[in-house]
Amino acid sequence: MFSLNNKTALVTGGASGIGLAISQAFAEAGATVHILEINQDLANQVADDIKASGGRAEAHAIDVSNQAQVVDLIGQIASQGPIHILVNNAGVAHVGKADTTDEADFERIFRINVKGVYNCLYATIPHFKANGGGVILNMASVAASVGIADRFAYSMSKGAVLTMTLSVAKDYLNDNIRCNCISPARVHTPFVDGFLAKNYPGQEAEMFEKLSKTQPIGRMAEPKEVGALALYLCSDEAGFITGTDYPLDGGFIRLNN
Numbered sequence: 001m002f003s004l005n006n007k008t009a010l011v012t013g014g015a016s017g018i019g020l021a022i023s024q025a026f027a028e029a030g031a032t033v034h035i036l037e038i039n040q041d042l043a044n045q046v047a048d049d050i051k052a053s054g055g056r057a058e059a060h061a062i063d064v065s066n067q068a069q070v071v072d073l074i075g076q077i078a079s080q081g082p083i084h085i086l087v088n089n090a091g092v093a094h095v096g097k098a099d100t101t102d103e104a105d106f107e108r109i110f111r112i113n114v115k116g117v118y119n120c121l122y123a124t125i126p127h128f129k130a131n132g133g134g135v136i137l138n139m140a141s142v143a144a145s146v147g148i149a150d151r152f153a154y155s156m157s158k159g160a161v162l163t164m165t166l167s168v169a170k171d172y173l174n175d176n177i178r179c180n181c182i183s184p185a186r187v188h189t190p191f192v193d194g195f196l197a198k199n200y201p202g203q204e205a206e207m208f209e210k211l212s213k214t215q216p217i218g219r220m221a222e223p224k225e226v227g228a229l230a231l232y233l234c235s236d237e238a239g240f241i242t243g244t245d246y247p248l249d250g251g252f253i254r255l256n257n
């Protein structure tokens with residue numbers, strides 16, 4: 001499809017679900033993929049699989065919410081050669097309304113979903129500027145623009161990701177840095193399976209069907225469908241696209257009426 005030959009990409013949360021599909025799509029398109037993951041074992045396994053299929057990947061253990069770790073790691077990667085693409089994909093879910101979300105959960109969601117993205121921007125943008133440009137892709141959610149019921153902190157955190165995308169796109173227009181986000185509705189990943197197992201034990205299959213039907217198209221997205229859009233948006237072919245949000249939502253935002 002689109003080539004990422006000779007490009008180096010960082011993918012946070014790049015060993016599971018959507019991030020895994022992005023790592024695989026980028027590696028197949030010729031990029032060297034750095035998987036920035038809190039789950040080191042999974043990241044090692046994914047990097048080994050990519051290498052076994054002839055691609056280039058490296059696994060790095062990191063918590064994106066820890067700024068010192070992020071700056072140190074991205075500095076090390078940048079010292080080996082230019083970084084061209086940053087995908088801020090790592091994120092965690094939470095169920096709750098304003099009066100049922102405790103302070104610890106509120107802070108945890110913001111620490112990972114919001115501060116984690118900021119940390120990676122903070123660490124990577126100086127390298128992009130020094131190298132004459134770069135591409136940033138953030139993983140938001142339909143929750144950012146519609147506010148999903150019973151997902152108070154999560155929806156707000158994704159709203160912040162959407163706003164960060166616009167702000168960064170404006171601030172670095174003259175530095176040849178493009179910044180966009182994707183807003184998926186439900187994608188069938190371990191994130192969804194874990195949510196169902198935790199909140200609906202014994203009713204996972206029934207709830208899976210029910211959640212699938214909340215999307216007008218009648219099913220969840222597959223991770224590789226997000227990977228394909230991510231590949232396009234990070235390729236040179238999308239050179240005119242910046243400061244925008246791409247819903248990948250089976251009609252969730254506009255057709256749910």
Ligand code: NAD
Binds near residue numbers: 018065091189192
């Ligand atoms: P997932 O749980 O399958 O994968 C997330 C990955 O992020 C995991 O590998 C995890 O180890 C990693 N991670 C979590 N916290 C981290 C941290 N602090 N530092 C580094 N890595 C960390 O989830 P997914 O469904 O693939 O979701 C990926 C992104 O897409 C998330 O930002 C999520 O909010 C967003 N999203 C998912 C859906 C969906 O339905 N699956 C819908 C909309 C948006």
